[in-house]
Amino acid sequence: MAHREKLPATACVAKLEGNGRLNSLSAVRNAKPIVELVREIAIKSGNALEIASGTGQHVVKLAAALPLLNWQPSDVDETRIKSIRCWSNDHHLTNLKPPCLLDATKEGWAAEHHGQDLILLVNLLHLISIEETKILVNEMSKALVPQGLSIIYGPFMRNDKLISKSDMEFHHSLIDTDPDLGYKNDVDMLNIFNEAGLVHLRTEKMPANNLAFITQKP
Numbered sequence: 001m002a003h004r005e006k007l008p009a010t011a012c013v014a015k016l017e018g019n020g021r022l023n024s025l026s027a028v029r030n031a032k033p034i035v036e037l038v039r040e041i042a043i044k045s046g047n048a049l050e051i052a053s054g055t056g057q058h059v060v061k062l063a064a065a066l067p068l069l070n071w072q073p074s075d076v077d078e079t080r081i082k083s084i085r086c087w088s089n090d091h092h093l094t095n096l097k098p099p100c101l102l103d104a105t106k107e108g109w110a111a112e113h114h115g116q117d118l119i120l121l122v123n124l125l126h127l128i129s130i131e132e133t134k135i136l137v138n139e140m141s142k143a144l145v146p147q148g149l150s151i152i153y154g155p156f157m158r159n160d161k162l163i164s165k166s167d168m169e170f171h172h173s174l175i176d177t178d179p180d181l182g183y184k185n186d187v188d189m190l191n192i193f194n195e196a197g198l199v200h201l202r203t204e205k206m207p208a209n210n211l212a213f214i215t216q217k218p
């Protein structure tokens, strides 16, 4: 399943600034804690794949902060690919590859992206279904090298509960658009990791009620 055209306006907010560059306030806001988390847990060298890179504002900061990791940004959407190129061109980072098109919910993508020491995914799972989430995590597992790490960041239910008014409003705006979308449950994520052969190392509480699941391929 490719990405969905129909999403609430709040799902992927980014301002077009000209030449295809997109600027997302939320990407700017959560960049620092994400970079700090990756810097703290990630292996310091090797190949890193970012799925659903969006505007590209995270990956340029990550590549600058972790110069020994070779970063591959990706997204399913051509307009985002264009924006990632704009941000990348500003930074001239030798460890940042050109962005590639990748539909992470399509079975089989790992074959083209194998050999990853780290895979990062920020803010996508609430915009896809649970079946697509299972495919994505399975493919992530296949794309990782032994001992490779994955970080999945975003908004999640805790034990089937939404924990704030803004989380309730956002989740309901998603399921009103498409009942297959919406926040995934933290406990279900642990089962999905297990079924995909990934070992759950820990769950970090992140700002704005987000969680980051850190898993490892044995």
Ligand SMILES: C[S@@+](CC[C@H](N)C(=O)[O-])C[C@H]1O[C@@H](n2cnc3c(N)ncnc32)[C@H](O)[C@@H]1O
Binding pocket: 001, 002, 003, 004, 011, 012, 013, 024, 026, 027, 051, 052, 053, 054, 055, 058, 074, 075, 076, 077, 080, 102, 103, 104, 105, 106, 121, 122, 123, 124, 127
């Ligand atoms: C909410 S934005 C998050 C972007 C970025 N990770 C961030 O946190 O700023 C969701 C992104 O997922 C991308 N996306 C949607 N469906 C996808 C899919 N099936 N595979 C890969 N990327 C997808 C969208 O194009 C968009 O860039």
